[in-house]
Amino acid sequence: MSHHSDEQHAAEWRHLLHRYSAPVRQQVRALAAMHRHMLASHFYVQMMQDKVASTYLSHEQVHSRLHASMQTWLTGVFALGPHDDLMPAVAQQNKIGEVHARIDVPVNLVLRGARSLKEKMHALLQDDASLDGAQRAAAGQLVTQVIDLTMEIMSQAYSTSRDRNSRAKEAYRLFAVAQNVSTERERRRAALLDWENQLMFDHAVGLQPGQLPRLGMSEFGLWFRHKGAHAFQGASETETILHAMQRIDEVLLPAFAQPGSEGQRIPQLRELREHSKHIAFHLDALFEQNSELEAGRDVLTRLLNRKFLPVVLGKSVDHARSNGASFAVLAIDIDHFKQINDGHGHEAGDMVLQQMASLLTHHTRGGDYLFRLGGEEFLLLLVDTPLAGARRAAEKLCAQVAAEAFHLPRDQTAQVTVSIGVAAFNGHPDYQTLLRRADAALYQVKHAGRNGVVVAAD
Known part of the structure; x- marks a missing residue:
């Protein structure tokens, strides 16, 4: 987020606060401080009702920290006055938006939580007998505008961070899985062959089916599942290879343990070999298609940067x-x-x-x-x-x-x-x-x- 944009948001926040009297600001500040625990709990409960949000918020540390952070946030944003330094508050909203982008919390869920928070604070204001009608209306507007402005700042930081991450993801998809593509192809083909040879040897010496090496956890399998499949995302060959690996590990190898399968050993081994050759063929095709991959490496060490x-x-x-x-x-x-x-x-x-x-x-x-x-x-x-x-x-x-x-x-x-x-x-x-x-x-x-x-x- 640019410094100019932060200054602009701070100026808007200051202008907003100048429009409300000190007693109204003090009333909203007292309301947020008094009910901060209940409001934080309400926000968390509302978010947890969403299945998507619950996957992010169910972690114990997230729960405890979110509740405490939400209370701090509530008391902080409503404690500010027009003569305070508002740049730290703007920076805090930016940071929150960046965290939401980093853990991929959908922005609509955050906005939904903010809406429920406004509704709850408005209900509390309606129940406050110390306020007359005009004060209650002004306090409600202040609550709405402060929350809306903080959501705007968070959303801008969220969007900027997401755009940056998306560009990095696209670059990563296209980045070379090795400095030399032809060398990498041979390394991966050799790793696949090593697995096949190990499997045949282990079978020949009489290891039980459960002891035979799984392709998905082999050197080749780990590389393809965690790197190759991502670098070659979108190519039909990628799905073909993943499907072949899954069939080998979940169907063909377990079939060796089925009663009465001894007479099927030769056909089973032949099918395994055919699947391995199939994987190697499609792997070659992937490398051919991606020979112009962008390198994203440290110049000195050739490691990822x-x-x-x-x-x-x-x-x-x-x-x-x-x-x-x-x-x-x-x-x-x-x-x-x-x-x-x-x-x-x-x-x-x-x-x-x-x-x-x-x-x-x-x-x-x-x-x-x-x-x-x-x-x-x-x-x-x-x-x-x-x-x-x-x-x-x-x-x-x-x-x-x-x-x-x-x-x-x-x-x-x-x-x-x-x-x-x-x-x-x-x-x-x-x-x-x-x-x-x-x-x-x-x-x-x-x-x-x-x-x-x-x-x-x-």
Whole structure:
């Protein structure tokens, strides 16, 4: 939101307040303060009646924080006078609108809640015997106009944020899933073949059907479900591949366990092989169609940059909430990186960053997301991973980095360590809370002496 737009909204707010006498403003302020708990509860109940809203508001933290925040908001917006600094209030409405956009709360639901809030406050004013008719009418108009103005500011911030997110999503859809498309295609075909070979081997050595590797959880499957399907969204081949994967995992593999199916093994294996070949064929077609994908990567490390962080996190939250899945983020920071730059020069620092990116990439799965956030900060998003798995992955990465010899100019080497803060998705719809928890855990590692892992509390 531009500073000019904020100033304009502050001026409109000030002009609005000047139109009402101090006693009317004081009466509305007292009404909001006295009934803030009941009004916040009323707002929450009204919102929860909507099935869409209930999916966002049912989380315990959202409930408790929304109720407290709503009370603070009510007392705050109606406590302002025409001579107060209104810019902080405008900034607060902008922030609320941006949060609504980030967690994808439909704006019509917010407006519906605001309407119910106005109706309740008007009813309270009608019951206030201390007001005469003119005062009651003026107070009602003030309530309506203040709420309408705050909703206007929120909606503008919501719209701006949504537009920005939509552009980022479209760019992400078109961004290259790898620096070199032809190389990426071969990597993914190889991952698919690895799964097929592993399946055939496990079957040959007599593993039970329930122990056979599922395609959806293989290296290829994780990559396609979390990255490929999104990058190639809209293509008919994408749905074909997802359908084939689902048939393999939910129909063909479980069929091995059915009584009397031993005589069907060869036809079943042939059908599996045909589906695998079918997937590879359509995968080639997808890469051919998208050979001009836009790269959105950090220039130095070739990792994802901040541009796509909101898109990826938002998509991961939606997937987790819709499917009951787990994911986690690792906030990774290179320890004492400034000493490398100061002692060996920026060329050495760049070499360490590139080697760190390579090491982290090598030790993460195809479906995971690795970002360079800037400087010596990295973020790793682990898909389909519960907290215990994220902790193990972080501890393993920490040990792997510490054991690596990082090459510097003039044939020198350096030992490098990292600090890692871990946070698992806990159901909260706003991904910023997840990032803040990971950052807080990272700060604890730094404070405790670095070169370690701390897991954020829920």
